[in-house]
Amino acid sequence: MTPTTRIYYADSYLTEFTGRVVRVEGNRVYLDRTAFYPTSGGQPFDTGVLAGARVVDVIDEEEWIAHVVDGVAPAVGAEVTGAIDWPRRLDHMQQHSGQHLLSAALEGLYGIRTVSFHLGAEASTIDVEAATLTGAQIVALEERANRLIQENRPLGVVYENAAAAEGLRKASGRQGTLRIVTIADLDRSACGGTHVRATGEIGALLIRKTEKIRNTTRIESLCGMRAIRRARAGYNALSAAARVFSAPLDQVPGLVQAQVAKLAESEKARQRLELALETEAGRALYRACEPAANGMRLHVEQAAAMDDCVRERAQAFVEGPRSAYLATCAPGYLLAVSADAGLNAAETVKPLLKKLGGRGGGSATLAQGRVANAEALAELAAAIRTKLQGKTA
Numbered sequence: 001m002t003p004t005t006r007i008y009y010a011d012s013y014l015t016e017f018t019g020r021v022v023r024v025e026g027n028r029v030y031l032d033r034t035a036f037y038p039t040s041g042g043q044p045f046d047t048g049v050l051a052g053a054r055v056v057d058v059i060d061e062e063e064w065i066a067h068v069v070d071g072v073a074p075a076v077g078a079e080v081t082g083a084i085d086w087p088r089r090l091d092h093m094q095q096h097s098g099q100h101l102l103s104a105a106l107e108g109l110y111g112i113r114t115v116s117f118h119l120g121a122e123a124s125t126i127d128v129e130a131a132t133l134t135g136a137q138i139v140a141l142e143e144r145a146n147r148l149i150q151e152n153r154p155l156g157v158v159y160e161n162a163a164a165a166e167g168l169r170k171a172s173g174r175q176g177t178l179r180i181v182t183i184a185d186l187d188r189s190a191c192g193g194t195h196v197r198a199t200g201e202i203g204a205l206l207i208r209k210t211e212k213i214r215n216t217t218r219i220e221s222l223c224g225m226r227a228i229r230r231a232r233a234g235y236n237a238l239s240a241a242a243r244v245f246s247a248p249l250d251q252v253p254g255l256v257q258a259q260v261a262k263l264a265e266s267e268k269a270r271q272r273l274e275l276a277l278e279t280e281a282g283r284a285l286y287r288a289c290e291p292a293a294n295g296m297r298l299h300v301e302q303a304a305a306m307d308d309c310v311r312e313r314a315q316a317f318v319e320g321p322r323s324a325y326l327a328t329c330a331p332g333y334l335l336a337v338s339a340d341a342g343l344n345a346a347e348t349v350k351p352l353l354k355k356l357g358g359r360g361g362g363s364a365t366l367a368q369g370r371v372a373n374a375e376a377l378a379e380l381a382a383a384i385r386t387k388l389q390g391k392t393a
Contacts, residue, residue: 003063005033009157009179012093012194015084021051024073028059028066035084038065042117043096043193046089051080089194091224095124097155097195098145098202098223102126104169104187105144106219110137114170115216123208123226127216138207138219145205152200153184165190206230275312282316286323296341297323298388300381306332306368318365324388328381330374333360335367335384348387352380 007017019031029050038060039045045058053071067082074080096119103114103126115127133141162178172178172190181191183199196202206227208220222230238249245255289297299317303310306329314325314336324341327334337345345367353360353369356376360369371377 002032004031004065006065007033007035008037008194009192011035012089012196015086015089016081018079018081021074021076021078021080023064024076025066027069027073029069029073030064030066031080031082034065034067035082036065036067037089037092037194041191041193042099043092043119044121046084046092048082048084050074050082051078055082091226092119093194093196094202094224095119095222095226096191096193097199098205098221099124099126100155100181100187100189100191100195101148101183101199101202102141102145102205102207102219102221103128103189104183105148106141107169108186109141109144123220123222125218125220127213127218130217131215132212133210133217133219138210142205142207148183148186149199149202149205152198153186154198155195156182156184157195158182204228271308275308278309278312279316282313282325283319285313286317286320289317289323291322292389294389295322296388298385299323299325300385301325301327303327303329303334305329306334310334311336311366311368315366326381326384326388328377330377331358331372332370333368333377333380335362337365337388339365341388343387348384349380352383356380 002022007014014035017033017035019033021029022032023030036048036050036055036058037043037046038058040060046055048055050067050069051074053069053073055067056070057068059066059068099117099119103117106112106114106128110130113129115129118125158180159177160180162172162175165172165178165180167188168180169187169189174190178190179192180188181193181195182188203224204227206222208222208230210220211218238252241252241256242249245252247255285299286297289299291297297320301310306327310327311334314327314334317323317325318336318338321338321340323338325336333349335345335349337343344364346362346364349360349362349367349369352358353371356371356379358369358371358376358380360367362368371380
């Protein structure tokens with residue numbers, strides 16, 4: 001079977017074409033020629049209609065391209081018409097061309113090379129050979145890229161032998177004939193993707209964020225209408241915040257920062273009050289607890305969570321003489337004892353943990369840890385209670 005002729009190599013703007021069906025395998029249709037771009041080189045596949053059926057995937061099978069259709073596949077030998085989803089194709093052309101321009105600008109400004117490219121449904125990313133990029137570098141990079149867009153430099157395609165091709169931004173591992181996408185006086189890159197005719201058609205380029213990925217930095221960007229829609233969404237969000245504060249847009253970041261600081265201080269104050277209440281609760285529990293025959297006051301609690309509140313109550317309880325506080329929350333435990341209880345909290349629990357397969361630690365007055373399960377916790381609690389109740393003055 002003759003390899004599929006890839007029309008998109010020569011004309012990224014062709015939206016409708018005819019081709020002959022040379023093979024059908026289930027819902028996979030193979031044509032002698034196609035304008036549908038398959039997933040390749042970080043760029044997603046085209047969608048559209050082929051012989052009246054929706055094209056839901058396009059797969060590059062080296063020499064041939066498979067069109068996955070959602071519907072009745074045409075018969076072998078039939079001449080069929082295909083129509084590309086143009087808004088999706090144009091968006092991909094803008095994002096991919098924008099990536100070439102951004103990578104070239106990055107290398108021109110800072111000598112930083114691009115490692116990989118991915119065109120996603122929401123944004124495009126490039127991973128670059130830099131541990132970090134400063135805010136000032138990102139601003140300068142974005143400005144440089146948009147000035148190059150304004151210059152409306154031509155993009156073109158040339159074919160050269162791989163062995164003789166020179167000046168490529170990134171070396172190609174391919175042999176034979178290379179398809180090279182050029183940006184006038186800026187970039188030469190081996191690429192099989194679809195691209196706009198001139199940088200002005202990219203529209204605009206917006207860098208959204210950077211993220212450290214191991215030893216590289218990932219730069220997220222948007223081009224064309226994606227950049228416009230994101231800028232509008234950001235403006236709308238900022239405007240909504242400005243209305244809440246009844247303040248100009250430019251003052252919103254400072255007001256938000258001030259509110260965050262106030263909230264943090266309020267949260268600290270709330271936590272201090274909460275712990276103060278727990279301290280009083282622990283002391284009240286001590287006063288209400290009747291001493292056992294051995295003179296010990298023991299409070300046992302099944303806690304909702306093993307948190308700072310439990311710890312604060314327990315420590316307040318054992319401020320009183322001859323006291324112990326045992327809290328459990330499967331599979332965790334906390335044991336607090338007063339300084340005059342006559343036993344060491346950590347040493348009391350240690351042999352039990354060894355027996356029950358638990359872990360933990362602590363001091364003479366406070367021990368905390370976990371055991372394997374609820375059953376082991378019940379056995380631990382029973383053993384501790386027996387130990388404490390049997391402790392005489």
